[in-house]
Amino acid sequence: MYTVADLRKGLKITLDGDPYIVIAFDFAKPGKGQALYRTKMRNMINGTILDRTYRSGETFEPASLEERTMQFLYKEDNAYHFMDNKNYEQILINEDALGDTKNYLIDNLQADVLLFRDKAIGVNVPNFVNLRVVKTDPWAKGDTSGSDSKPATVETGYVLRVPPFIEEGELITIDTRTGEYSTRVKS
């Protein structure tokens, strides 16, 4: 059982029998008024987006999903192919259902595939993943503040802001909960 305090981006709950994933969340409190928890959720089966506002004291059932560890094999058009580590069965998940997690899927990554009534509807990725930078501008000489940022493309095609000292070919750690740069991985 979850409470409003558990609400955050990525939380999966059951609503009217269907699994939903929270895709946006904000805490609101009009002056002197009560706390309100504004959420935007995506139905993990049919993709419908729902806006709901909750009050303190409300509770939620976790989404009843089965998790199976699988290996990400490859992407073809909009389909992501995975293989079950136990029975070598292959499944595919549509890009839309993956949401932001598609930014972190590299070949051979072990991920927990989420199943609802035997149908794969999403993937759990670790909180932190290491990805290689494949494209970024070189470090401008003379910039020693360390406070600027520049765009970088990682091997999955995902683009994020990184510190100026990060160079092409380097491995960086990304926080998958925020999608932001975390640290540089020392080689």
Place this chain on the structure above:
Amino acid sequence: MTFNWGLARKRNALTARARIIREIRRYFEEEGYLEVETPLRIPAPAPESHIDAIPSGEWFLHTSPELSMKRLLAAGYGPVFQICHCWREGERGRLHLPEFTMLEWYRTDAGYLRLMDECETLIRSVTAALGKGEKIIYQGIEIDLRGKWERITVAEAFSRYTRCSMTEALQNGIFDELMVEEIEPRLGISGPVFIHDYPASRGALARLKADDPTVAERFELYMGGMELANAFSELTDPSEQCSRFIQEQEQRRTLGKAIYSMPEKFLDELSGMPQASGIALGLDRLVMLLLDLPSIDEVVAFTPEEL
């Protein structure tokens, strides 16, 4: 060794924040205000239905400096201002930190309308000190600071932006929801707006309007859809204040929340407090607004999650 790039990136924001605080101090000093400091750790906060304090030993971290500052007014101090940290349990979001910085000030010569004028002057002078023009852009919204800022009543806001009246919203228990979902996002979009005269039940420490006691002399300042400040004409009648606190305590009991002890010393001294009006402004949010930053996380050195 890990280089904290996220923290290093905040340098510009933290530098501007320090500049803003310096300008605020300069403004209040010039206006003849006395800067005061009151204890952050207190025996009990004012009982208010929806504001929860964080315990600190047998006492609590204050949720605002209101009670102590009013005791100063009762002892003949005034006008006074304070910049301090405040704590509120469970408040965390794009605009909320459980530990945040409040700018609170009181003047003893005027009602709440005078404070609206003062907000205009203060924010214009801080904006000018930062070298910004009379129009600022916040998250793509142009906010024109010139002229007299719009003033509308809460009742007008309900009829303008929602499908029901303020009275109906209160009766149906959806006042807060409509405020957050329908009204707030539309407030302060072209210029700042003061929304005033809140239902009497929404201002436990505010004076009721003499010609309409169903509303309190309370206003909030909104800029770019964001609530920036809350002000009252202060209630100075101790027996009325005591019965309001009892109502709030009852409400807290109904909601299953902690019951705070009565602030007896405050109530004892309140009858000596002159007519006054007071205002609390979220300093972090003012910094967000002036620097065009989307989240409160970006204007403080550390959020709780980063500690």
